[in-house]
């Protein structure tokens with residue numbers, strides 16, 4: 001008997017699936033239409049929210065319908081529908097809530113907890129948004145796991161624990177393509193590499209048929225359906241149907257009765273599409289799956305001989321030509337024992353059962369999909385965690401200052417494989433202030449990255465001398481409510497201003513102290529002997545005024561004073577330069593560095 005039920009949810013770009021583990025067996029739950037997969041589509045009509053199959057049917061005709069919301073997860077975009085603006089996570093939450101409801105009806109009792117899967121290439125923001133979607137739907141998201149890892153978990157459960165495997169997961173869904181190589185050793189999974197194309201999927205194959213249909217209909221029936229929304233919706237639906245039929249048979253009949261009216265009456269489209277024709281028109285799409293496959297193998301530092309299992313995931317892997325290509329490249333017969341539409345959700349349910357303590361002895365390791373690093377001088381990235389590093393992981397590295405007496409550094413975190421920071425994805429930034437002033441290169445600033453089991457990253461920077469520490473955390477504890485999430489965001493906002501203020505104060509104090517130090521040094525110098533009493537007194541007065549402003553923490557005045565002093569100093573320097581017949585350029589430069 002299960003201790004507690006945890007839903008395993010595959011929240012897909014095209015379709016979503018929910019499973020549970022019942023009496024040690026995975027069970028895919030059916031939606032109210034009796035289907036095991038639910039289209040990830042939301043539509044609004046007459047103030048009613050429609051999810052799934054019925055929403056999908058309205059996609060082309062109802063402007064208030066939304067598909068592929070997963071592509072926007074983690075972005076700041078909003079979606080206008082139903083006379084409102086929705087965040088991507090709110091739309092995803094509607095799908096999750098629908099699934100939670102029908103799961104509860106099937107199970108016969110309320111369920112709170114869920115494991116939700118995300119693509120391996122999802123970054124922090126996308127994972128957070130997915131988690132928040134769960135929270136909005138009233139779910140306690142106990143874990144976010146990578147889709148290929150879930151698939152491998154579903155696959156590995158049936159395997160004997162003394163067998164070791166290197167598994168290639170080839171996941172071609174409706175809108176995305178993912179390749180992963182995993183290692184399963186003594187019941188432990190490790191993802192060795194990931195690759196893919198997040199804009200390649202079954203929809204592209206459908207669109208090829210749609211384009212072909214438009215041409216054929218134009219030629220044979222002298223009608224252009226392109227501007228007819230209703231006709232286009234039917235073309236799209238029929239194209240997918242024909243594609244699916246061609247996975248089983250060599251010819252598909254395309255029938256679109258009453259597609260439109262023309263002068264001669266209704267247009268009844270009757271066409272035939274051969275599998276060979278379909279395969280010929282989609283060769284370029286198939287070609288696009290090759291490179292990610294090779295990349296994943298190369299990154300895993302393996303050869304095809306090392307791969308022991310090839311696992312097909314995603315509905316589009318049902319196309320025979322896809323299976324043939326995978327078999328040809330890998331030299332292995334792909335394993336089709338698990339339903340490709342359901343395997344990810346089943347894996348998530350298994351992960352749920354592991355967390356609930358129903359299944360033991362399976363450890364799950366994931367990898368970072370992209371390199372994480374920070375920006376150093378000259379907009380260059382210093383990588384801290386290379387892509388495909390197994391998580392959870394913590395890595396640190398020592399950095400230093402770029403200028404003399406630098407008292408604060410900005411830690412800018414990026415994600416991506418490019419050398420220049422601006423080419424990569426910006427993840428976040430924060431300031432570490434209060435570094436003890438020292439010549440450039442002397443301070444030791446330790447920057448640490450830790451990634452937890454959910455793939456969520458925390459970055460900390462610490463000045464080893466002062467122990468000043470600052471960090472960014474993207475909250476990931478499992479018991480977060482929607483209110484908690486909002487509070488976190490507000491707190492981050494609040495601290496940002498306080499940190500900025502603090503940084504300014506520290507910087508001003510340090511700059512002022514540098515000036516005092518400079519004054520003291522110049523009073524004691526040989527040059528000072530040439531000054532008369534009144535000149536000396538005026539310099540000392542200047543120093544006292546600055547000291548007083550520091551003591552009073554009067555930072556606005558202090559800033560003014562410092563700027564005035566630096567201006568005067570610059571003028572004095574200029575004056576001296578003009579007095580001297582041959583100024584020494586090198587000396588001048590080093591003096592500039594000291595005052596900066």
Ligand code: AMP
Pocket residue numbers: 012013014015037172173174175201202203240243244245247313314315316317318319340341
């Ligand atoms: P998924 O996102 O894994 O549910 O995959 C959805 C995609 O798989 C859609 O583009 C479907 O049209 C496609 N699909 C489902 N069944 C088949 C099939 N038998 N043959 C070809 N494509 C299929």
